[in-house]
Amino acid sequence: MMFKHLFKLIWNKRKQNFLFLSEILISFLVIFAVFSYLTYYYQNYSKPLGFDYKRVWSVAYGNGQLPKNRDSLVTFYDNLTKSLKAMPQIESISLSSSNYPYSDSFMSTGLTHNRRKYDRVSNYMVGNDYQKVWNVSLLEGRWFLPEDAVSKDKGVIINETLKNEMFGKQKAIGKFIGDFDDKNKLKVIGVVADIKANGDFQPGNNALFSPLDTGYLKWTGTVLIKVRESADATFESKLYKFMATSTHNAVEIQHVDEMRDKRNRRTITPMVIFIIIASFLIINVALGLFGVLWYNINKRKGEIGLRRAIGASGRSVSYQLVMEAIILATMSLLVGCFFAVQFPLLSVFDIPASVYIIAMLLSVAFIYLLVLFCSLYPGKQAASIHPAVALHEE
Structure with a gap:
């Protein structure tokens, strides 16, 4: 019964929730790309090198x-x-x-x-x-x-x-x-x-x-x-x-350990840049989610005040707002996972399917944690709204 009520509230505010859904979907796709990138390189890094490069020199000559x-x-x-x-x-x-x-x-x-x-x-x-x-x-x-x-x-x-x-x-x-x-x-x-x-x-x-x-x-x-x-x-x-x-x-002598470091830097440098860019995007998305939830609370003060006036506890009000955010996130994640699952099915970039599956699971967990983190404080603020004050403002 509770979930039916929540879905009804979400549907009635579908226009306002569209921005929230879009932000979650974009965030998921970006995080999925980042985790795919990191999972792929971690799996490769964790495998044995297969040889010993230390104290090996290469001498190239014409x-x-x-x-x-x-x-x-x-x-x-x-x-x-x-x-x-x-x-x-x-x-x-x-x-x-x-x-x-x-x-x-x-x-x-x-x-x-x-x-x-x-x-x-x-x-x-x-x-x-x-x-x-x-x-x-x-x-x-x-x-x-x-x-x-x-x-x-x-x-x-x-x-x-x-x-x-x-x-x-x-x-x-x-x-x-x-x-x-x-x-x-x-x-x-x-x-x-x-x-x-x-x-x-x-x-x-x-x-x-x-x-x-x-x-x-x-x-x-x-x-x-x-x-x-x-x-x-x-x-x-x-x-x-x-x-x-x-x-x-002409002769050129190279130390293979230095060649290895140079080769690894070519992989690590773009990886770090990509992570930094993605981190800034995630921070902006988190701030956006926080702002949307905060805005919704201010718009729904009358509704919250009425619920408190008829006996709803602050905890139940907070729980409702958090659950609304979780349900909206789930709806976006279902769409995002539909696109993400195409990568292992189609063997995109000839990368093992396990990379995409692990990345998808990590991305889902990350988005849920992000939404939970962004909704807890607004939910707490909503729970502290006094019914008389809220109804008076309305």
Whole structure:
């Protein structure tokens, strides 16, 4: 009976309540966007990194002056690798394609398994000691060995997510997958944990690791180095001179931990700006809701005074006004949730449905708390209205 009366009051004041409903709906949509944003990045951040970036340096160089003959190029890199390993400050080294973690470089390929195509698979061309440099976790099988270069079947390593998509709970070791056209077969020799190569807040892509063979050496322009704790600026200068002399070209040395921080700042900075803008909007909406409720009380002093005069307690008056606000909020939230639920149903932005569902639940809870907070004080003020004063003013 009480709710029927409340709905009747709301319907009779539908024009005055339209502003309230609109503010709640807009607030919900903004909060839903904010919580979707934060939930998505939090879920990514909470997942393991998959590798160790500390004390890893990348050395990029121009390869235009290197030998063109394949045998001469192999000899050059053998000598370069031995010379670098001989330096006491270096723990391990590996040649690599340019798309190593945090490098802002992306190489992709396509794969086929059971007639299903897998697009935009991150394709890493790596040396034999790539795992040692990054301390990548092997979940199944093994890493590349020198004898893989002369093996009949080309061995590859895939990451855990790609393995689960292709083989489910089955073992992937020894299985064959096809390239994008399914013309060449690749033998899976290992499975590694997912790596977040684009920053702590970005998800890891499906990944394929292929051995860096002699045919790819002419394109190689990156050496990854795991240095010991004793490596300092003096050693970095020595390393720079050695690489510049060896390659006869420009050299750039970057510390991967600094690259990681820079990459994360690109995500955090717009996130903070977005949160600040949304916070100002929410504050304005809260003030608007407070003002609307306050205005309604002043317009309804006669009604409130009459209710108090016929025996209604101040608590029941306050409860009525708060419940009206909650019911109006619920009506707006139903409309807002209708639009919000389309995002997981349509897989908008290719984001997991759990992100949108969690964001929607958090947004609903936030709006209810906001409305409750904004309506409590006006409701308390309404409860303190003396019936004689209210009726006299009317």
